[in-house]
Amino acid sequence: MDYRAAFQISAAGMAAEKLRLDVTALNLANMHAAGTSAEQVYRPQRVVTQTVSFSQQFGQLAGAMAGVQTTVVLQNVAPRMVYEPGHPYANAKGMVAYPGVDNVTEMVTLNTALRAYEANVTAMNAARTMAARALDIGGQQ
Amino acid sequence: MSIEPVSLTAGLSAILPAATPAVDGFLPPATVQQPAPGFGDMVTRGIDSVNDTLVKADNEVRQVAAGGGPSLHEVMIHLEEARLSFQLLAQVRNRLLDAYQEVMRMQV
Numbered sequence: 001m002d003y004r005a006a007f008q009i010s011a012a013g014m015a016a017e018k019l020r021l022d023v024t025a026l027n028l029a030n031m032h033a034a035g036t037s038a039e040q041v042y043r044p045q046r047v048v049t050q051t052v053s054f055s056q057q058f059g060q061l062a063g064a065m066a067g068v069q070t071t072v073v074l075q076n077v078a079p080r081m082v083y084e085p086g087h088p089y090a091n092a093k094g095m096v097a098y099p100g101v102d103n104v105t106e107m108v109t110l111n112t113a114l115r116a117y118e119a120n121v122t123a124m125n126a127a128r129t130m131a132a133r134a135l136d137i138g139g140q141q
Numbered sequence: 142m143s144i145e146p147v148s149l150t151a152g153l154s155a156i157l158p159a160a161t162p163a164v165d166g167f168l169p170p171a172t173v174q175q176p177a178p179g180f181g182d183m184v185t186r187g188i189d190s191v192n193d194t195l196v197k198a199d200n201e202v203r204q205v206a207a208g209g210g211p212s213l214h215e216v217m218i219h220l221e222e223a224r225l226s227f228q229l230l231a232q233v234r235n236r237l238l239d240a241y242q243e244v245m246r247m248q249v
């Protein structure tokens with residue numbers, strides 16, 4: 001059934017947004033994980049999505065999951081240095097390295113991923129409704 | 142379960158001689174061909190594929206309930222696919238029954 005293609009497209013979008021949410025949650029979870037040194041501190045990650053070229057996508061529609069390629073990359077941000085002299089990981093100047101996670105950006109990414117996921121679900125439901133309507137053709141006289 | 146397609150030609154091939162020598166001036170007799178896969182085959186294949194979809198969705202639900210398997214949205218989408226293919230099967234059956242009843246109502 002060709003409606004499977006529409007479902008697969010939505011599924012690819014949903015998988016990408018789910019990964020984005022997972023990575024954002026990981027960044028938020030490690031936000032306060034201090035590192036023993038500035039080099040060893042957790043580096044926030046980001047999901048980079050990339051569209052597959054149209055012809056390639058068109059050829060794969062019937063088959064495997066197509067549409068979005070996702071890669072998780074490490075962000076190159078400087079660690080946040082906080083003055084905490086009593087901390088066991090404090091350096092000679094009393095500074096502790098925390099990951100440079102931007103709280104606001106992460107929250108916005110979280111919300112964006114949530115809305116995009118919802119949009120994908122809505123698109124899939126629309127496709128399903130269309131298929132069900134098509135099956136109603138000629139029914140009940 | 143498989144439905145044997147009704148074929149008139151299958152019985153004929155036993156009666157007709159396999160190969161008659163061509164007579165001058167006449168075309169050689171047409172050879173009897175094997176009947177194409179009938180409607181029954183098609184319906185059976187459809188039922189099989191719908192059943193496969195249902196079994197696959199069922200297995201995935203089991204896996205997710207056990208705490209593993211594919212992601213949740215994949216499972217839900219496969220469930221929807223299974224439901225749609227079953228609805229398609231039901232609609233085909235409805236149309237078929239309508240056609241049958243139409244034939245039965247026919248005045249002979």
